Amino acid sequence: MPPLPERFSLLPRAETAALFQTARGVVRGGEFLAASARLAALLPTGMPAGSTVLNLCEDRLSFALGFAAAMIAGFRSALSSDHSPARARDLATRLGAAAILSEAAIGESAAPPAPWRTITVDPATLLTGATEAREQVPNPEIAGETPAAEVFTSGSTGEPVAHRKTWGALHARSLAAASRFELGASDAGADGPVSVVGTVPPQHMYGFETTILLAFHCPVTVWCGPTFFPHDIAAALAAMPAPRLLITTPLQLRALLDAALPLPPLALVISATAPLAPDLAARAEARWQTRVAEIFGATEAGSIASRMTTSGEIWEAYPGLRLAAAAEGAAADGTTADGVVSVTAPYAGTVALADALELLTPARFRLLGRRSDVVKLGGKRASLAALTRILTAIEGVEDGVFVAPGDLDAEPTARLLAFVVAPGREPGEILAALRREIDPIFLPRRVIPLPRLPRNAFGKLSAAHLAALAGPPASS
Amino acid sequence: MPKRYEPYRSRPWESMNQPDTIPDTIPFAAPPLALEAEVARLIVTVLHLENKPEEIDPEAPLFGEGLGLDSIDALELALAISREYGIELKSDDERNRRIFASLRALAAHIGAARVR
Structure with a gap:
């Protein structure tokens, strides 16, 4: 049964809540909303409903401001990991995008003039103005079924394929992750917000959920700064207060272990995007005196399950999701239907997964591997x-x-x-x-x-x- | 007036195709050829490349066109450079683009910054 229509605030956190942390300091709820409203005012007006804004910002704060500005102005955000200027322009053309947001000009093609507006996001200017103006900040209540993002993956033909995310689905998934990883219910909790250092780009579904949306919906403070090299990650963790949560990938986890840099205490490490070898997880747990969790997900479905890597191979679905074995012959791509599982979630409909799963119970499964090519x-x-x-x-x-x-x-x-x-x-x-x-x-x-x-x-x-x-x- | 917020690049090696806004006032000195050959061997060994070390054009870009390395290679290479030469690469180093521009530039940086 479809849930009753509900509305969810753009930012349910307090005006004083620490959303993001940069090398310059903390960005709080009130100033973040005010800065987002300033950016929203730069977006084109009079566009048809459902128009998109292509958000290419690599800096997490710039990206988050762009995403919030799009929501305020009634746009959905297009997220693509492919930032080559030529392919970004192709995508903007295909989408009929209203604007492209980035930190640096992406280089316009000579002629004819692009139909979209190119906006350079500069958090310093947006935040400075926001603090001075003290204007009434908008915090719109957004209907759950409103499309908030189109996340692109490369399809079987090589053309990018859009996966639509509604605001209600994103909101529900943040709360499910917060419950699974015990991130706390409010900023008033005893330990203060959880410090999140993430190494995954915000345009990637896993990075979008864990390093952007968690800051909107849950009591976490997300680091906005470079996190590519091991040295970057160590410096970011040292700049943030405990408790610390590191959100990364098997590759970067291994690089961080091999670099053998001193790290401050880590409450939890989460890995995703590829299977994490149990011995690598065990090394991380021993070296850093922490626990290592993995998230299983896919762009089309988002994060759907987790496991503690060293505790076994069984995955536990996030609360609020329904997993079901798909009917015989349901695989659209002509591959075998063995292991085809669909996920049903609030405001997200039902999607079939590309990986084969063996369902043990409706909430627990074993990953069998990739089903297609x-x-x-x-x-x-x-x-x-x-x-x-x-x-x-x-x-x-x-x-x-x-x-x-x-x-x-x-x-x-x-x-x-x-x-x-x-x-x-x-x-x-x-x-x-x-x-x-x-x-x-x-x-x-x-x-x-x-x-x-x-x-x-x-x-x-x-x-x-x-x-x-x-x-x-x-x-x- | 607060210091200007500098957005970071999440792929620090990847800006070679874009206009370089960093004034190139202090060009890297050409590295000794022995070090250049050593770094070429390191790249081939660490990344399991098919190329022979001496086939790497010292002036060609390491990433994209040229040798064709990618983001995962950048991480592997940074680890090896740290291990072999004690140099910690950081994303906010404005010289990254030039450091990774070519084998010759990388060898020159290693020659200047190595601690072992």
């Missing part, structure tokens, strides 16, 4: 079939295939391979042609020329045969 690198997804189509469309390529090595999920330096039949073309030329079409993370590390591909009588390629041709992984 989707590979994941650096938190981004691509379809091997789509990559292969791009490869074989290159001039001079007679046949070809993209292959994922077996250690792709576990080995940080592992990348895709491509086999090609392209007489008269150099592997370097093929790589250059691919570079124009696909995200760098999915470029093959090796382009292996062959006189022909080892296809069987039915034209199918044997994975084992291809693996043999590739030779041992470079890492061994």
